[in-house]
Amino acid sequence: MTTALMLLPLAAGLAAFLIRSDAARRSLLLWTARGHFLLAVLVIGAYFPGGSLIAAVVSPVPEPSSPWFAYDPLGLLFLGIASLLFLGAAQYAVTYLAAEKRDPGEDADGGFIFNNAPEAVFTGCLLLFLSAMTAVTASRHMGLLWALIEATTLLSAPLIYFHRHKRSLEATWKYLLICSVGIALALMGNLFLGAAGLKSGVGLDLAPLLSGAGALDKPLLKAAFLFLFVGYGTKMGLSPFHTWLPDAYSESPAVVSALLSGVLSTAALLGILRVNAVCASAGLADFTGGLLVLFGLLSVITAALFMLGQRDYKRMLAYSSIEHMGIIAMGAGLGGGAVFGALLAALSHSLVKAGLFFTSGLILAAEKTRRISDVKGLWRRAPRTAVLWLAGFFLITGTPPSGVFLGKLIILREALALKQYWLAGAFLLFLGLLFGGMARVFISMTFGERVPKPGERPFEERAGLLAPAAAFLVLVVLAGLYLPAWLQSLLAGAAANIGGKL
Amino acid sequence: MHTLAELIIVFVILLNLALSVTGGLAACIRLVAVQGVVAGILPLLAGDGAPHARTVIFAAAIMLLKGAVFPWLLLRARDRSGAGKDVEPLISYPASVMLCLGAFIASSWLGSRLPLPDTGVAWIVPASLATIFTGFLLITTRSKAITQVLGYLVIENGIYIFGLALFVEQPLMVELAILLDVFVAVFVMGIAIFHISREFDHIDTAELSELSDWRRGEYGK
Numbered sequence: 236m237t238t239a240l241m242l243l244p245l246a247a248g249l250a251a252f253l254i255r256s257d258a259a260r261r262s263l264l265l266w267t268a269r270g271h272f273l274l275a276v277l278v279i280g281a282y283f284p285g286g287s288l289i290a291a292v293v294s295p296v297p298e299p300s301s302p303w304f305a306y307d308p309l310g311l312l313f314l315g316i317a318s319l320l321f322l323g324a325a326q327y328a329v330t331y332l333a334a335e336k337r338d339p340g341e342d343a344d345g346g347f348i349f350n351n352a353p354e355a356v357f358t359g360c361l362l363l364f365l366s367a368m369t370a371v372t373a374s375r376h377m378g379l380l381w382a383l384i385e386a387t388t389l390l391s392a393p394l395i396y397f398h399r400h401k402r403s404l405e406a407t408w409k410y411l412l413i414c415s416v417g418i419a420l421a422l423m424g425n426l427f428l429g430a431a432g433l434k435s436g437v438g439l440d441l442a443p444l445l446s447g448a449g450a451l452d453k454p455l456l457k458a459a460f461l462f463l464f465v466g467y468g469t470k471m472g473l474s475p476f477h478t479w480l481p482d483a484y485s486e487s488p489a490v491v492s493a494l495l496s497g498v499l500s501t502a503a504l505l506g507i508l509r510v511n512a513v514c515a516s517a518g519l520a521d522f523t524g525g526l527l528v529l530f531g532l533l534s535v536i537t538a539a540l541f542m543l544g545q546r547d548y549k550r551m552l553a554y555s556s557i558e559h560m561g562i563i564a565m566g567a568g569l570g571g572g573a574v575f576g577a578l579l580a581a582l583s584h585s586l587v588k589a590g591l592f593f594t595s596g597l598i599l600a601a602e603k604t605r606r607i608s609d610v611k612g613l614w615r616r617a618p619r620t621a622v623l624w625l626a627g628f629f630l631i632t633g634t635p636p637s638g639v640f641l642g643k644l645i646i647l648r649e650a651l652a653l654k655q656y657w658l659a660g661a662f663l664l665f666l667g668l669l670f671g672g673m674a675r676v677f678i679s680m681t682f683g684e685r686v687p688k689p690g691e692r693p694f695e696e697r698a699g700l701l702a703p704a705a706a707f708l709v710l711v712v713l714a715g716l717y718l719p720a721w722l723q724s725l726l727a728g729a730a731a732n733i734g735g736k737l
Numbered sequence: 738m739h740t741l742a743e744l745i746i747v748f749v750i751l752l753n754l755a756l757s758v759t760g761g762l763a764a765c766i767r768l769v770a771v772q773g774v775v776a777g778i779l780p781l782l783a784g785d786g787a788p789h790a791r792t793v794i795f796a797a798a799i800m801l802l803k804g805a806v807f808p809w810l811l812l813r814a815r816d817r818s819g820a821g822k823d824v825e826p827l828i829s830y831p832a833s834v835m836l837c838l839g840a841f842i843a844s845s846w847l848g849s850r851l852p853l854p855d856t857g858v859a860w861i862v863p864a865s866l867a868t869i870f871t872g873f874l875l876i877t878t879r880s881k882a883i884t885q886v887l888g889y890l891v892i893e894n895g896i897y898i899f900g901l902a903l904f905v906e907q908p909l910m911v912e913l914a915i916l917l918d919v920f921v922a923v924f925v926m927g928i929a930i931f932h933i934s935r936e937f938d939h940i941d942t943a944e945l946s947e948l949s950d951w952r953r954g955e956y957g958k
Contacts, residue, residue, distance in 0.1 A: 386918060404945075408945055433854060482948040
């Protein structure tokens with residue numbers, strides 16, 4: 236079944252390059268996403284009959300039939316995030332592509348008209364990206380994990396360059412080069428990891444690395460973590476390696492931004508969490524945790540500072556992603572119960588941010604500008620979009636009830652329990668700054684009097700674009716109200732995979 | 738056998754220095770190709786006796802890719818994009834070579850301090866680290882998009898040599914996946930260079946500076 240999960244989007248992606256008919260290709264995208272989601276649900280469900288996931292974690296995992304790909308709770312969690320997000324993204328993309336075909340791009344900020352990349356390439360890369368991402372979540376070998384993460388970078392580069400103009404090209408180039416060089420550093424990290432296990436002969440397979448972590452060479456393991464952290468951290472968007480991120484997120488089409496921030500960053504996060512688990516088993520949890528907390532806090536601070544003077548609402552969402560990557564890194568670094576919070580925050584952030592990026596695509600279609608100061612009184616032109624936009628704001632800033640709020644709360648509680656008062660204080664201070672900075676933007680965009688532009692037609696809010704965003708936001712509210720037992724045990728199992736408490 | 742390997746290492750270091758002073762774009766592309774090929778010979782010299790068939794095939798694939806396919810792709814990208822003949826460094830050549838030498842000295846110091854297993858080949862760890870630094874030098878101090886790709890390839894060469902120094906044996910499937918990634922990366926970057934040259938009429942990355950947080954008001958005007 237794991238193989239089918241990877242092969243389905245792979246085959247569909249290759250087919251998408253060959254199909255001539257737009258309608259056929261779009262339904263292929265939609266049905267592949269649905270099929271993938273169904274398979275993912277089956278895989279997750281098959282893992283723990285009767286909800287006894289924790290028992291499955293504590294008891295020794297049966298040796299998987301394939302040494303390359305197998306699922307543990309951590310992988311399953313990220314598979315679920317990727318598959319669910321892709322389902323929404325496919326629904327959005329189908330409507331979006333149909334609309335783009337009739338009304339190709341116009342950029343009011345730049346004052347020029349541009350073309351789009353061929354739709355076949357776009358759809359094909361989307362599906363191949365899903366395939367690579369699925370393989371990332373299932374991968375049990377650190378070398379293979381590296382190769383697959385790099386593959387997701389390369390497959391998403393053409394997606395960013397969907398709108399063919401100078402600015403998206405600049406963003407694509409920065410993304411491609413900075414992430415490729417960053418990930419090359421992660422390859423160095425893998426080599427150090429291999430060298431650390433040379434004497435005990437464990438290789439780069441995850442299972443022997445975890446069970447034989449005590450025999451690893453400590454200084455080399457530290458070097459491995461440093462390189463892997465910088466490499467994958469670049470792709471995850473942790474400050475100060477985030478420089479490509481606001482450009483790439485703001486220049487790509489909304490559906491791609493949603494996938495980049497919700498899915499791609501979690502791939503890199505998974506890479507860091509995997510090596511973190513190895514280091515924790517080797518007794519280096521203090522060293523890796525300190526680094527994660529330090530760079531996590533730095534990311535939150537960076538995001539807060541850049542949020543204050545922000546003039547572009549998609550860049551604002553990008554900085555908010557950097558903030559949340561920072562929060563997740565902090566949670567993972569604090570260890571113990573905070574790991575659960577970090578994973579819950581990762582899940583909720585992916586959903587809310589995808590919903591917000593979907594909504595930002597609607598705003599861009601309605602107002603033809605990304606400048607915050609040029610969007611006023613959104614509720615008059617697009618009332619339902621405005622409701623989603625405002626709801627997304629409250630959810631992403633951690634207003635209860637939401638999964639984001641719960642995640643932040645758990646992390647904060649753990650920081651206080653560990654007597655890290657200065658850390659908790661700084662965390663709260665910058666979260667407050669971020670709330671203020673974002674409130675200014677969202678309120679000024681949603682409310683106020685709107686001056687209609689000359690010759691503009693009423694804006695049609697397509698249900699196909701609204702529904703995925705609304706569904707994601709509702710799911711996050713539900714997660715804040717009630718965590719079902721299976722989700723709790725999935726998160727707890729995943730936290731146990733990284734070295735958190737059960 | 739080790740004498741030959743050490744000669745290759747010296748050659749790799751000299752190629753780094755040559756890269757830092759070469760002004761011709763085509764010459765740089767060829768130097769990087771030569772470096773990739775000589776680095777590809779190294780695994781054949783490891784161990785006693787004849788190398789395994791697997792090692793030979795893999796080394797041949799690397800040499801073909803780095804020695805023939807990449808230079809062909811990059812030279813084509815250079816011709817198609819109408820890039821000038823010069824690499825147009827942002828700092829002077831003497832400064833480049835001084836930085837390259839400095840990087841080598843730092844790498845020697847770092848290489849002697851790293852707790853790595855003894856390789857038997859002198860200078861292999863410093864040479865690999867110096868190659869990685871040279872790659873970063875090319876990326877940061879040369880203005881063209883093609884030279885940034887070259888820098889990426891030099892970093893890749895350095896990491897490859899570093900992997901040989903550490904004796905880390907990865908399964909064939911992983912090695913092939915890594916090689917495929919590097920190939921696709923260069924391929925995609927080549928396409929991007931082509932688009933950059935069409936959109937901007939040149940491939941000077943200094944022009945890729947419209948996106949920033951501080952000048953949002955003026956873009957496109």
